[in-house]
Amino acid sequence: MKICIVGLGVIGGSYALALKEAGYKEVYGIDNDTETLKTAKEMGIIIEGFTSGGEILNECDVVILSLYPNSIINFIRDNEKYLKHGAVLTDATGIKESIVDKIEKCLRDDVEFVFGHPMAGREKKGILFASGEVFKGANYIITPTERTSEQAMSMIEKLAYSIGFRRVTRISPVEHDALIAFTSQLPHVLAVALINSDDEKYDTGKFIGDSYRELTRISNINGPLWTELFLHNKKNLLHCIDNFENQLDMLKKSIKENDAESLKDMFEKSSSRREMLEL
């Protein structure tokens, strides 16, 4: 099976590493950065690299698109003519609803697209931060549409398990975006707001513990990517921020009014939710 990874950034590179570790030997890479392709070849994770799509796609059974939301549609538009008959494409995009229809409209009838979302990221960007470990034990989401065949989904599912994902779940694109606004985008919003609210009167790093470290790790963020992700999922994200603010207001009110009982109730709720989270 020949696989082509389009976009050898931190996620595309991690795919290449994980595929190599899982024993896949025929992996090619497409990236507009020649340095990245050189690095990938030196790492031994691609057989050959190409700065744009084209002929190589005609040989590949699976194409993994690891691009920003706004680039993925253009890539498919420009390259659908090169795809191998029966090829299965998949992506790693963090939002679905706004791209699913557009992508399917550009697709030839004889190729498949399985929309996928590996729930694993790194705050650093670029192939040098890629790691085959990032997918180990992680969640993977598939968002089927009416067009997606069971056969193609099974294939991508198997691929996901083979590179270390612990669980693959299927959910509609609309539900995916509602969920991801909460589990992924909202945490990024909070991390950014937290570290940016530091009034920097003190040398903060001397006075932090694990909680601050953990809550701000993702505030070191790939700005152009997350700007796209947020704006593609605006309605859901704003809804989640509103829900969050309601909870924050309740905590604030209880602190203001010295309402120890309400605080304890909220802490009990949060504790039991956290304990149930991954049972």
Add this chain to the structure above:
Amino acid sequence: MKICIVGLGVIGGSYALALKEAGYKEVYGIDNDTETLKTAKEMGIIIEGFTSGGEILNECDVVILSLYPNSIINFIRDNEKYLKHGAVLTDATGIKESIVDKIEKCLRDDVEFVFGHPMAGREKKGILFASGEVFKGANYIITPTERTSEQAMSMIEKLAYSIGFRRVTRISPVEHDALIAFTSQLPHVLAVALINSDDEKYDTGKFIGDSYRELTRISNINGPLWTELFLHNKKNLLHCIDNFENQLDMLKKSIKENDAESLKDMFEKSSSRREMLEL
């Protein structure tokens, strides 16, 4: 040197474990729970346990108070008469301003109190979750008052380094509380609000990545303890929540208005702050 740990919960127990690993042999424990004392003895981290203060204190050179803010003052009031001449006391309390004066007022002239804050916690409570590793590489804060002698501070500083802390910083109780409201209490508020804002329409655990895991870890929280900590530091904490809300509003506004440039600016700021945090 004989050391007595008062309160063998997760932090007091971690002190006992870390002291043992660092080679301290004469460590005693005081805890009102007989099961806890039995466990600590079985773990070999205390020589003997006592369910209340009293005579044992008369033999101890160092007393580490690992109690809730509201209990610590009562303990000292009841036990100051038993303390050894020249004893050095220290605590592990997460707030300082509201307890420092009250504690110093109960102290005999011939004993010292060095107010300390190990910036290391665990979301679980109780001695069974204690770990000698928790202090490794962590920050430790000392909040000197006019009464604190250099000699006593150096002693506690040495003790902190010997059990694995990476950095000891001195700062006034007032500044400590302002800082800790931001670096420790605000993250706990955010984690609780985040997980409590889940509308639980879906089986959230299947759709999370490391970001949600990390941002909610501390939402599994010791309610009675953190209620005390929040209410003891109310003014500072409310101020930090306000600052955070201002940042959150800016993000929300940019998302609402599709203002990609502002978003990217905020992400650049947060990224560079995060990279500088522990340099």
